[in-house]
Amino acid sequence: MTGNIWVLAEHWRGQISEITYELLVLGRELARDLGVGLQAVLLGHNAQSLGSTLGGADSVLYVDHPALAEPTPEAYAYALAHLLTERRPKGLLIPLTNLSMDVGALVEAPFVNACKDVRLVDGRLQARCVLYGGKIEAVVVPAGEPTIFGIVPGVRPAERVDRTPPIETVSVPLPEVLKVRWKSYVEPEAGDINITKQDVLVAVGRGIQDRENLTLAEELAAALGGAVCGSRPVIDQGWLPPSRQIGRSGVIVKPKLYIAAGISGAPEHVEGMKNSELIIAINTDPKAPIFNLAHYGIVADALEVLPALTAAIRAKQG
Amino acid sequence: MNIVVLLKMVPDVVEELEIAPDSKSLDASSVRMILSERDDHALEEALLLKERYGGTVTALAVEAPDVDDALFTALAKGADRAIKILGTSVTTSATARLFSQILPTVAGPADLILTGVQAIDDLDGFMAPILSRLLGLPYLGVVTAVKVADRTAIVVREYAGGVRGEFEVPLPAVLGIQSAEQPPRYVPVAKVRAAMKSQKIEAISAPALAQPTVVEILQMTKPEVAGRAEILEGSSEEVAEKVCEILFARGLLQKR
């Protein structure tokens, strides 16, 4: 049982998250190369039935406790720490999502952050980590085991295996009273347009520089029959409502056309738009990571290109 | 309420980053250091909480290029104390150990310790959860709002798609801030200069701590790119024409 590869099965509001199936594909590769088993770790309350969807794993370790009913990092970390000490896997893959990202660091075990890949090289698990907003990558080896690898979304295409895995229920003595108490969910304010339904999105980032310049994006979006959305800094500034944020903590979109203006292409943003059918990026920095992903790139000032584009389109439309 | 904010300097990624000859680190001469964006939010949240509930804000940082600028800026924005730990600490886990030793003695009893949720150079963990574990304090991360009543904080954590969760966190606690409740305030350079003249940064030396390697870097590289955008050249007008052609071809624009 020791030396296995584990995947933390992320689930939220009654559903296994897509990233869990991505991690199971990666976990399968590592388990195969190491010649060990692949186990999914499912922590929850009355959530055992979710285990039946984790056929990508050889088996599921399931911990049931009322404190695990809601995603309280403290309770999750407590259960994980207990399991890691008891079973000593070789590695645990956890999703770097807003939901699960910090669980690994709460546990006392070597943690490798921001992994975009993990492989077995010369008998050691070696990770490739994304640093500096996607501008640099580091190949690293952890110093000890069990190692917790924080894996960024999109590491492998998600795959569901149609098979019901054996589920072992493990009892973990969680403390009666946890320090941090989950209270409730707060839903996003309704009323804004649903940007996941738009065919055309004009996305603006910090490079737009000023609230007033948003008009340039709005005019282009209007000409193309689309909507304006943005990266985190634009939402943080209050220039656009949170419902328009694309990325890890925002929404995931797949429009027919995504125009990224003044957006660097940080991994947390890219996660939300990389599957757009056509991506056109406007950025003054020719080395901006967004150009590694865009189909077409314009190395120029967005404040000049956006109005020129609007004018050209308007002229064609007559 | 006494609040400590941890401030970290990180490379400005708007600049071109070069890898050093050892191929395991960044070429320091190619790097311009700025305050981590999330820390600016952590500082803003600290200042908001001070305005709301009274108390003090202490900015705490480890020596790094241009860290004085960040600390004086914090003072100019309204922080009461700025402390700089001399010496270097390379990894997040080692720095967490450093802070866990220094915080109780140097910064005084804190009700809240705020960090940025994540820095762009983090390889071996997130500061806030590691620090909370070392200090035995409650923790919550990805925080976007904090209210305090009777030694308990109501803390909002952000999930995907605009959904948030509300948690009750007893104080003292460590929180990883994703975004402050309002955009970080702007402070004019003149005010920072004034702070440089009238206020001071307390420098303290770091206790010698072992710095075991948790994550060993074998190599740093620029990302290999699967594809690369086709760059459209020309004036804005010429580029706009080319884009129109692409949109026509894809049926995203109809000729009339």
Ligand SMILES: Cc1cc2nc3c(=O)[nH]c(=O)nc-3n(C[C@H](O)[C@H](O)[C@H](O)COP(=O)(O)OP(=O)(O)OC[C@H]3O[C@@H](n4cnc5c(N)ncnc54)[C@H](O)[C@@H]3O)c2cc1C
């Ligand atoms: C836990 C977590 C979750 C996150 N979730 C999200 C998320 O959901 N969505 C998200 O977007 N980010 C998210 N982030 C933030 C993310 O890491 C980046 O900081 C962010 O995406 C950067 O936004 P940006 O590209 O607009 O800004 P920057 O990275 O600052 O890039 C600005 C770009 O504009 C260019 N530019 C400047 N001037 C001009 C001009 N005149 N014309 C054209 N280009 C110009 C610059 O060259 C630069 O490339 C998250 C971060 C964390 C830690």
Ligand SMILES: Nc1ncnc2c1ncn2[C@@H]1O[C@H](COP(=O)(O)O)[C@@H](O)[C@H]1O
């Ligand atoms: N060397 C450091 N000096 C000061 N603060 C730090 C340092 N490392 C981490 N932090 C704090 O922890 C946050 C998260 O950083 P990290 O753990 O590196 O992702 C930062 O935004 C800071 O608030």
